[in-house]
Amino acid sequence: MTETTTKKRQDRFDPTIEAHWRDFWAREGIFTAGRRPGAPSRYILEMFPYPSGDLHVGHLKNYVIGDVLTRYYAIRGYDVLHPFGWDAFGLPAENAAIKAKRHPREWTYTNIAESKKSLGIAGIMYDWTREVTTCAPDYYRWNQWLFQLLYKKGLAYRAKSLVNWDPVDQTVLANEQVDSAGRSWRSGAIVEKRELEQWFFKITDYAERLLNDLDTLTEWPERVKTMQRNWIGKSEGAEVHFSTSAGDLTVFTTRPDTLWGATFMVLAPEHPLVAALTATEHKANVTACLAAARMKSEIDRTSTVKEKTGVFIGSYATNPVNGEQIPIWIADYVLMGYGTGAIMAVPAHDERDFAFARQFGLEIRVVVQPEGAQLDGATMIEWWTGDGVLVNSGPLDGIPAGKGEGQSVKAAIAWLEAQGRGKGAITYRLHDWLISRQRYWGTPIPMIHRADGTIVPVPDDQLPVVLPDISDFLPRGRSPLAAAEDWVSVADPETGEPARRDTDTMDTFVCSSWYFLRFTDAQNDREIFSKESSGTWMPVDQYIGGIEHAILHLLYARFITKVLYDEGLVPADEPFRALFTQGMVQRRVRIALETPAEGIVQFPEELRRKIELPAEAVSIDAARTALKPHGYTLEQDGATWEAVSGPVTMSKSAGNGVPVGPFVRQYGSDVARTVVLFAAPPENSMEWTDEGVAGAQRFLNRLVALFRPDSEAIADAGARYAATGARLPTDGMSPSERNLYRRLHVTIKKVTQDTEAFRFNTAIASMMELLNDLYRYRTDAGLATPVFGIVAQCYARLLAPFTPHLAEELYSWFGGEGTIYDAGWPIWDEAALIEDEIEVVLQVNSRVRGKINVPVQANEEELRTWALSNERVQREIEGKQIRRVIVVVGKLVNIVV
């Protein structure tokens, strides 16, 4: 190697240093929890992934954020728990394995090994002694234990009901896993409704607590809390019983006070009393309507919002308040899944009932009259809502409408309760959690079906029920486990008679609803985790993940934590004290176009498939026009033309992922981390670009180029740093030294505060500013000085959360021993932030008309005098009358004329 290349290498950030430090951290156990017994603790956790194999830099963002916090708290002297695991069971893993034509187990473990390697070379440090893998028997054994705990507590039950069936994935799904368009969250297929007997977790028992405790989660994004509130969907009102020929018909209403205005009733088509209440002469109509409703998908049922369909079924119900006979209809705007599946219709005071009544010519009776107006149903054009007083309502006449004390709703409930025709009631939109899955790759449900039809738990000493290793695991509408006859046949644990195992597996979200608890005691083979361990670490201090889990995972995890809290196993009844939802990493997709001739391009097959484009070769202009509506632009790169998309989320399917391995080898993980952290605030999505990479690289190169040549001199300052922290006596410093010293403390403060507030982009920006100052200072001062030495020592420490490899490298150059994470975080000195002289802005009529430098202690009177005697200001105010002078000490003087 020649001298020049050696020198060049020295002056640049060298990614080959990284491996050494990663080995060092792992060997020394720097990020193993419990390293600092007695120190304050922090539990930092990123949502664990399902093992997809090769990681790209987009996956990294989530982990980098957790790693930054882990290292920040480590260097501050905390005992940090930062564990990792694999959400290895479930549909995503199983479907991918099927597609790859491999056994899910083999596929999963291969991917885990690959992903783990990527995380390793990215320098994300975890306490791997606590790694959990949900598809391992030593994990799902406790998943089965948890199921049985819920069963014992009456929170797991088996019931026959109308459930969501995914025809593509061939399994049932929980409500949370079906989107508003009626599609599976995973397969995207329109779900069908099937009547099946399935296992449920009784999450509705916890609805009130899940709702109320959201208020205690002050460090959760408001957005996520709102989504959970909407999902739980609490409504307060009353149940009212109407009598019919087939017995009592109960409805739920939030407005029992409008009962006197109920002029008909509507049942959901699936309502159990429909058959009994259908009069013979209406049977044909009703059957047709039911058939039509069943044919409609969820989308159809919700897309025709305004247009109501329904039929009269030939029966009447008695309105309990006045004995009136009101007709009973069925219509699919009434949903079986909410309330009681039946409503009393009050067309004058409900928009939907109004539309229905207008369509079918039913009576509209006004029972709430606004002051000064005369509403009547016949002429009411717009459905009306608002305040008023009750009319035509017997004992409630004259009472003001409203939910408060002394208002109509409370009065109506009191009346119903006194008459025995109803009571106050609360309804939630949240339903019990359907956890059975007719799929292979999951935790077997640890229950046994006895010959007499009863169901008993597998005795604890027979857990785990190990997932059998079968080769024919493809989904086929019932669990593939049912075909494993040897496994299914089992002796009744009490009588020894032949019995059969439950052949369904559990929803993978059960696995992920408590993994953060297992991390506190991952190797415990006697219990799910010890009380002491969960007591040490829970709740998770900072949870980091994507917004896509706002309802699913986060709601389930809160539920299970509350159940375990009630059991006395966990000290906290909320699992995640603070939640951070990070934005996506995006990148443009670049597709090279074929150029059969000069000025002519042809779209390649992959692009034509994605968007409708002509197959034949076209001119550059025509290509540009064709691409534009699809969000692509045409760019020239040398001789080749490329179609370039807008930024889209990095993914395997979009083909725009930057693989971690090759990138880190070429540039270093510190560069990747800087790109991700600096480009945008972490909650925003960010675009990964070559220019961004170059910028990050430039920053690290400049650091190395500045510090490396002076590292010996800086090392001398190390002893001083150790003795005094970041502080130096400022007496005798030159102005430029004093200024640099002040800038150091400004930076320490900013980086500290920004890091704690997740403003990593501005933290890094302030370090860049300090670096620019250092370059300027070096030009001024020429050589290494005690101030420069202290700044460099602190700088290495400030880098430790963000670019850890370089930070350790600098630390060792600067004479540091052991790890920088034991070296302490710099503490800023408020006194050092104060400038001797500050610039004060002079304004005339709020417009900047000059600036003066004044001593920082200058008082109001002095500032006023200086401002008014300023030449520039005098010119401006000449001949004008001064009306007012506003002086803001340390900032500005504004003269109003």
Next chain:
RNA sequence: GCCGGAGUGGCGGAAUGGCAGACGCGUCGGUCUCAAAAACCGAUGAGGGCAACUUCAUGUGGGUUCGACUCCCACCUUCGGCACCA
């Protein structure tokens, strides 16, 4: 339709009542080089002026204030969530 967030240079973004555009990218000019790259130095919101300087400018319109990106009201756009929930 309802609820919530956001709107700032060519771009990502800073600034939460006091000099709008920190930091970075890009672009332009320069130094070095046979040349290029890299690196370094300088410029860079728009308009006007030879210049000192000046006008306009944070989605739109209004308001509060000596002073508004920042606070208040209305609207527009956009992103996200919910959506026949009785």
